[in-house]
Amino acid sequence: MSDHAPANRKVKTVIDGREIEVARDTWALDAAAKLKIRIPTLCHHAALTPYGACRLCVVEVTKGKSTWLTTACDLPIREGLSICTNSPAVLAARRMTLELLWAQAPASEEIQALAREMGIAKPRFAARGDGENRCILCGLCVRACEQLGAGGAIGFTRRGVERTVDSPFGGQATLCIGCGSCLAVCPTGHIRGIDRAGQRRMSTWHTEMEMAACESCGALFAPLRQLEHLRPRLAEHIPIVKVCPACRRAKAAKETTLPARPGAALIRNTRK
Amino acid sequence: MARKPRVLTVDESRCLACQQCMTECALAHSDAANLVEAMRSGQAQPRLHVEAVGHFGMPIQCRHCEDAPCAAVCPTEAIYRPAPHSPVLLDADRCIGCRSCMYACPFGVIDMAREGKAVVKCDLCIRRTAQGEEPACVAGCPTKAIQFRELDDWLAQRRHEAAKLVAAGNETPNPSEKG
Numbered sequence: 120m121s122d123h124a125p126a127n128r129k130v131k132t133v134i135d136g137r138e139i140e141v142a143r144d145t146w147a148l149d150a151a152a153k154l155k156i157r158i159p160t161l162c163h164h165a166a167l168t169p170y171g172a173c174r175l176c177v178v179e180v181t182k183g184k185s186t187w188l189t190t191a192c193d194l195p196i197r198e199g200l201s202i203c204t205n206s207p208a209v210l211a212a213r214r215m216t217l218e219l220l221w222a223q224a225p226a227s228e229e230i231q232a233l234a235r236e237m238g239i240a241k242p243r244f245a246a247r248g249d250g251e252n253r254c255i256l257c258g259l260c261v262r263a264c265e266q267l268g269a270g271g272a273i274g275f276t277r278r279g280v281e282r283t284v285d286s287p288f289g290g291q292a293t294l295c296i297g298c299g300s301c302l303a304v305c306p307t308g309h310i311r312g313i314d315r316a317g318q319r320r321m322s323t324w325h326t327e328m329e330m331a332a333c334e335s336c337g338a339l340f341a342p343l344r345q346l347e348h349l350r351p352r353l354a355e356h357i358p359i360v361k362v363c364p365a366c367r368r369a370k371a372a373k374e375t376t377l378p379a380r381p382g383a384a385l386i387r388n389t390r391k
Numbered sequence: 392m393a394r395k396p397r398v399l400t401v402d403e404s405r406c407l408a409c410q411q412c413m414t415e416c417a418l419a420h421s422d423a424a425n426l427v428e429a430m431r432s433g434q435a436q437p438r439l440h441v442e443a444v445g446h447f448g449m450p451i452q453c454r455h456c457e458d459a460p461c462a463a464v465c466p467t468e469a470i471y472r473p474a475p476h477s478p479v480l481l482d483a484d485r486c487i488g489c490r491s492c493m494y495a496c497p498f499g500v501i502d503m504a505r506e507g508k509a510v511v512k513c514d515l516c517i518r519r520t521a522q523g524e525e526p527a528c529v530a531g532c533p534t535k536a537i538q539f540r541e542l543d544d545w546l547a548q549r550r551h552e553a554a555k556l557v558a559a560g561n562e563t564p565n566p567s568e569k570g
C-alpha cells in the first residue's frame with residue numbers, strides 16, 4: 120500500500136471486469152490481490168518501496184479514451200481507471216519482457232522456470248556476456264539493505280549496459296552487517312554467501328565478517344556486527360543473548376521444568 | 392469481540408516427548424491436506440520444539456511477550472501485535488529474512504523457513520482459534536500436557552497450588568511474618 124495516500128479517500132476501479140473499492144493511491148497490484156487476481160512479479164516485495172524495474176507486472180490501463188501499458192506494482196489507483204491484467208497486448212508484452220530478462224540473466228534457474236511456466240521453451244535472444252549472469256538489476260537487495268537501517272551497504276554502480284549492483288568500489292562493504300537479507304529477497308539467485316572458518320562471507324559483495332560463537336555450545340550463530348546493530352533497537356533491560364537459538368530453547372526448557380518452576384522458586388527463596 | 396485472554400500452559404510431568412505437538416503444528420501451518428502431502432511439499436515445519444530436560448520432555452514455543460523483542464527489532468514491521476491481547480504475529484510477505492528476530496528472541500523459538508525467504512513463528516493458531524478450535528499442538532497432545540487455558544483460571548490454579556504447599560508447612564509465603 121502507498122504511504123503517501125491522503126486521508127483514506129475511497130475510489131472505485133475495475134480490474135478484469137470486476138469492480139472494487141479501495142483507498143485512493145492503493146497500488147494496482149494490491150488492489151488486484153484483493154480480488155485474488157495474481158499478477159506475476161519479480162522486483163516486488165510487500166515491505167519495500169515499489170521500484171518498477173522488472174516490468175513483469177505489466178497491465179493495460181484505460182482511462183476515458185486512452186489506453187496504455189504500465190506496471191501494476193507502482194501504479195496508484197485513482198478515480199476512473201479500469202485495468203486489464205491479461206489482454207493479448209499485456210500477455211505479449213510480458214512474454215517479450217521475460218525473453219529479454221532471460222537474455223540478461225541466462226544462468227538464473229528462477230527465470231528459466233518462469234519462462235517455462237509462460238510456455239517459452241528456449242531463449243530467443245543471445246545471452247549477455249559470458250552467460251553466467253543471474254542479476255536482473257531489480258534492486259530488491261539494495262532496497263532491503265536500505266530498509267534494514269544499517270546505512271545501505273550495497274548499491275548500483277556504473278551506467279547503461281555496465282550497470283551492476285556491488286559493494287562500494289568492489290571492495291569490502293564496510294556497512295554490511297552480514298544479515299543475508301539481500302540473499303533472501305533476490306528473486307533470481309544471484310547473491311551468494313557462505314559461512315566458513317568463523318567468518319560470514321558475502322562473496323558477491325567481496326565481504327567477510329566475524330561470527331559470534333555461542334557461549335554455551337560454541338556454534339557460530341550470528342555475525343558480530345549484526346548483534347551490535349540490534350543493541351540500540353532493543354529495550355535497555357533486554358540483553359543481547361550471546362547464545363544460539365537452540366541453546367536458548369534448551370535453557371528455557373530447563374528453567375521452566377520442575378522443580379525450578381518460577382512459582383516454586385519464588386516461594387523457596389523467601390524462606391531464608 | 393471481548394474474549395478472555397488465553398495462554399498455552401504445559402504440565403511437563405505429562406509430556407511423553409512423543410513430538411505429536413510438533414507434527415500437528417507443522418501440518419496446521421501448511422496448505423497440505425495431510426501429513427504425507429505436507430512432508431512432500433517441503434512446507435512442513437513446526438513452530439514449537441520439544442526439548443529434552445533430564446528425563447522430561449518440555450515443549451517450548453513463543454511466549455508472545457508483552458514487550459516483544461522480535462517485533463522491536465523487525466525492520467519491516469513484519470512481526471507485530473495487532474491488538475493488546477492478541478498473539479505476536481508474523482506477516483511472512485513483509486519479512487525480508489534478516490534474522491534479527493531470531494537473534495532477539497530470548498527463547499530461540501523463531502526459525503528460518505526451509506526455503507530461506509522468511510522466518511516462521513508460532514501464531515497461537517489464530518486461524519483455528521477464531522473458529523473455536525484449540526491450537527494444533529494442544530489438540531494433538533495425547534496426554535493433555537499442553538493446554539490452552541484462560542489466563543485467570545490458570546493463575547487461580549497456581550495460587551491454589553502455592554497455598555496448599557504453604558498450608559502443608561512446606562513453604563512460607565512471607566518470612567517477615569514469622570513472629
Ligand code: SF4
Binds near residue numbers: 456497
Ligand atoms: S518470538 Fe520470542 S521474542 Fe517474539 S514474542 Fe515470541 S517469545 Fe517473544
Ligand code: FES
Binds near residue numbers: 159172174176
Ligand atoms: S513487479 Fe512491477 S516492475 Fe517488477
